[in-house]
Amino acid sequence: MTVPQPTPEEIEERATIDRSTRFPVMFFFTSAAAWLLAATLLGFLSSLKLRVPGLWDECQFMGYGRLFPAHMNALVYGWAMQAGIGVMLWLMARLTRNPLRHITAILVAGHLWNAGVALAVCTVWFGFGNSVPLLDFSAWVWPIIALSYTLIVVWVIPMFRQRRASLTYVSEMYLVGAAIWFPWIFLTANILINKGTAPVMGAGLSAWYITNLIYFWMAPVSLAVAYYIIPKISGRPIFSYPLATASFWLLAFLAGWTGFSRFMGGPFPAWMSAVSGAATIFILLAVFATVINLMITLKGCSKLWEYSPSLRFTVFGMLMLALYAVLSALSSTYSFGKNLQFSHFIVGLDTLAFYGFFSMTIFGAIYFIVPRITGAEWPSGDRIRTHFWFSTYGILTLVITMLIGGIAQGGDMAVWDRAFSTSYVNSSAYVVGRATAWALIGYSNFLFLYQLAQMFLGRGRKSEGPTLIHAKPGEANSAKAAAGLS
Amino acid sequence: MASEEQKNIDYEQGTVSAVELHDSVRRENPLHPGGEGTVGISVLVASAFILILGGGQLFSTSNGFRDSIYISENYQPTPKPSLGGADAEGVAVAWIVDWTKDGKKVYNNCIACHQASGLGIPGQFPPLVGSEWVDGGTARLGAILLHGINGPFKVAGQSYNQLMPAWNSLNDEKIAQVITYIRREFGSLPEGDDGVVTTDMMKAAREQFSGQATPYTEAELLAIPESENLPGSKVDLETGEPVGGGEPVAEG
Numbered sequence: 141m142t143v144p145q146p147t148p149e150e151i152e153e154r155a156t157i158d159r160s161t162r163f164p165v166m167f168f169f170t171s172a173a174a175w176l177l178a179a180t181l182l183g184f185l186s187s188l189k190l191r192v193p194g195l196w197d198e199c200q201f202m203g204y205g206r207l208f209p210a211h212m213n214a215l216v217y218g219w220a221m222q223a224g225i226g227v228m229l230w231l232m233a234r235l236t237r238n239p240l241r242h243i244t245a246i247l248v249a250g251h252l253w254n255a256g257v258a259l260a261v262c263t264v265w266f267g268f269g270n271s272v273p274l275l276d277f278s279a280w281v282w283p284i285i286a287l288s289y290t291l292i293v294v295w296v297i298p299m300f301r302q303r304r305a306s307l308t309y310v311s312e313m314y315l316v317g318a319a320i321w322f323p324w325i326f327l328t329a330n331i332l333i334n335k336g337t338a339p340v341m342g343a344g345l346s347a348w349y350i351t352n353l354i355y356f357w358m359a360p361v362s363l364a365v366a367y368y369i370i371p372k373i374s375g376r377p378i379f380s381y382p383l384a385t386a387s388f389w390l391l392a393f394l395a396g397w398t399g400f401s402r403f404m405g406g407p408f409p410a411w412m413s414a415v416s417g418a419a420t421i422f423i424l425l426a427v428f429a430t431v432i433n434l435m436i437t438l439k440g441c442s443k444l445w446e447y448s449p450s451l452r453f454t455v456f457g458m459l460m461l462a463l464y465a466v467l468s469a470l471s472s473t474y475s476f477g478k479n480l481q482f483s484h485f486i487v488g489l490d491t492l493a494f495y496g497f498f499s500m501t502i503f504g505a506i507y508f509i510v511p512r513i514t515g516a517e518w519p520s521g522d523r524i525r526t527h528f529w530f531s532t533y534g535i536l537t538l539v540i541t542m543l544i545g546g547i548a549q550g551g552d553m554a555v556w557d558r559a560f561s562t563s564y565v566n567s568s569a570y571v572v573g574r575a576t577a578w579a580l581i582g583y584s585n586f587l588f589l590y591q592l593a594q595m596f597l598g599r600g601r602k603s604e605g606p607t608l609i610h611a612k613p614g615e616a617n618s619a620k621a622a623a624g625l626s
Numbered sequence: 627m628a629s630e631e632q633k634n635i636d637y638e639q640g641t642v643s644a645v646e647l648h649d650s651v652r653r654e655n656p657l658h659p660g661g662e663g664t665v666g667i668s669v670l671v672a673s674a675f676i677l678i679l680g681g682g683q684l685f686s687t688s689n690g691f692r693d694s695i696y697i698s699e700n701y702q703p704t705p706k707p708s709l710g711g712a713d714a715e716g717v718a719v720a721w722i723v724d725w726t727k728d729g730k731k732v733y734n735n736c737i738a739c740h741q742a743s744g745l746g747i748p749g750q751f752p753p754l755v756g757s758e759w760v761d762g763g764t765a766r767l768g769a770i771l772l773h774g775i776n777g778p779f780k781v782a783g784q785s786y787n788q789l790m791p792a793w794n795s796l797n798d799e800k801i802a803q804v805i806t807y808i809r810r811e812f813g814s815l816p817e818g819d820d821g822v823v824t825t826d827m828m829k830a831a832r833e834q835f836s837g838q839a840t841p842y843t844e845a846e847l848l849a850i851p852e853s854e855n856l857p858g859s860k861v862d863l864e865t866g867e868p869v870g871g872g873e874p875v876a877e878g
Binding site: 154407 | 659673676701
């Protein structure tokens with residue numbers, strides 16, 4: 141397919157936009173990557189602690205009950221959301237063809253966000269937390285997070301209102317949706333849980349919050365990335381644009397219903413878990429429509445993802461999104477879910493969402509964005525390849541062992557007169573997989589942070605042509621041949 | 627050629643054209659508005675499959691969207707044998723629990739008149755709670771279930787003029803279960819009576835009362851001795867196995 145070449149004015153405009161986003165976006169990416177490394181380390185230590193319970197017995201800070209929530213908070217708020225916010229800002233600026241303004245305000249709010257995350261992680265780690273997953277920090281921390289999010293992401297809205305393209309692209313819809321939905325779910329969950337709803341309803345709300353964070357924030361942001369990266373790199377239009385917008389509205393309509401099915405059989409009216417279970421199954425329609433749409437767009441150019449780091453990470457992330465949607469739909473039916481709830485499986489499922497599909501897609505976006513905003517190329521394609529494979533093996537190891545371990549654990553817990561410790565002992569072998577996974581992911585993200593820091597410090601490769609995972613044989617240094625691959 | 631560092635500084639200060647440095651933006655493809663591709667019939671079929679699956683989940687587990695129903699009947703964690711099924715057998719519930727649970731399901735046929743509480747509707751339908759027909763022997767109760775009763779008749783001092791239809795279309799097991807449920811749930815049983823009626827007892831009752839063609843009148847029913855029980859051996863409530871070597875239990 142011949143692609144019309146961009147005019148010099150268009151190129152200049154892109155470059156101006158990229159330059160405007162440089163400092164805030166790099167700030168978010170690098171601090172997010174640092175949080176990711178911390179989260180990975182905490183994840184590894186908490187898995188180790190779960191496997192060898194006697195480890196560091198004297199130290200209260202090394203208990204599983206503190207390590208694991210600290211790990212999850214660092215992973216979600218420190219890394220995933222922060223990197224996602226950086227991607228949102230850049231993508232919105234590019235799509236609406238507006239330079240990013242209010243950079244100082246965004247940087248200040250960005251520091252506030254990092255302070256909020258640090259407080260969230262520390263209050264949990266120092267023992268002031270409660271037991272609500274992902275909302276377990278002290279009650280006075282959430283307004284900081286909510287405020288700083290608002291102060292950063294609010295600038296997406298004026299950019300969207302002043303968009304200069306004739307067509308509102310589907311990625312913009314996803315970004316605006318994500319920008320608005322997160323405050324809604326975050327405030328709802330925090331206010332209701334902290335200001336006196338029944339404790340039982342608090343449990344349901346926390347499950348509602350987690351699945352909504354995934355389907356109302358992480359999925360939209362990563363889909364915005366995929367709908368941008370895949371057509372950009374392949375040089376093709378999305379296979380079916382109407383299908384893309386339809387699946388957006390389907391997701392927007394269904395995502396808010398999910399969550400309560402995690403407590404099926406629990407002390408809620410039965411219809412609550414029935415409705416949310418059905419919504420989790422119906423969401424498969426939106427997810428499959430999206431993933432199939434994107435895959436057909438790429439049909440016939442599978443060679444591209446051998447070379448392009450952005451495309452490879454993004455496509456893998458989309459496949460993991462499909463896997464996540466299928467597994468969570470299965471676990472929200474009574475036949476599967478009743479033996480999987482409250483087990484390792486749920487940890488695996490959440491991690492699959494946070495790392496498997498969201499983070500991997502965001503890595504794809506970062507590999508695309510950073511060369512543009514720093515004006516340099518990634519130092520080493522080999523390290524990108526290692527990052528990809530160690531992350532892939534890590535997350536797949538984690539998901540598979542947690543799925544099998546979850547079945548074993550859930551089966552043990554279903555036998556009512558069996559000692560609770562049995563369910564732990566029988567499934568603890570699988571925790572080795574979880575520790576291994578975080579070790580692999582940790583190594584891959586050490587490389588990622590190292591490369592990102594090099595880019596941040598202006599030590600990127602200055603050359604024509606992108607950094608590819610494999611050099612194209614015979615034409616490695618030809619910028620023209622590699623056009624569009626990164 | 628200016629050194630890369632110098633170029634970089636110029637770029638940061640905005641004094642050099644970004645395009646000179648931004649090889650990446652130059653090589654970038656433009657973003658097209660989307661295509662109009664259409665998907666095949668297989669996608670529609672797959673969608674229908676997902677819709678059916680989700681709808682099935684919704685309506686099989688929502689228990690009619692009533693706020694008062696907390697745990698759906700389908701919710702019963704069932705460990706697979708490989709995951710400890712052997713243990714699950716060891717904790718099998720007593721036979722009588724399942725027997726009356728099934729009886730409760732059969733009782734759904736009776737709710738319209740006798741109500742879920744077994745109190746009936748005063749003046750219209752007789753109660754089962756405090757009814758001498760329930761509290762007495764099982765023979766009269768079995769007879770009523772098999773062939774019905776036509777008014778006027780008295781229950782707990784109140785007179786009723788109603789027709790209760792015959793329920794002999796239900797099989798012996800179901801009638802036995804519902805009588806057990808009624809007697810254990812609503813009756814006040816004599817000392818030593820566990821209230822259980824077995825399938826064998828109902829089989830014998832069908833034989834015994836086979837001569838009756840129309841619903842009983844009160845007089846016909848009163849001809850059956852009040853304390854007469856249906857013949858058959860008592861069963862062990864834990865296992866459901868007959869006790870006492872299958873000999874008929876002394877009546878009275």
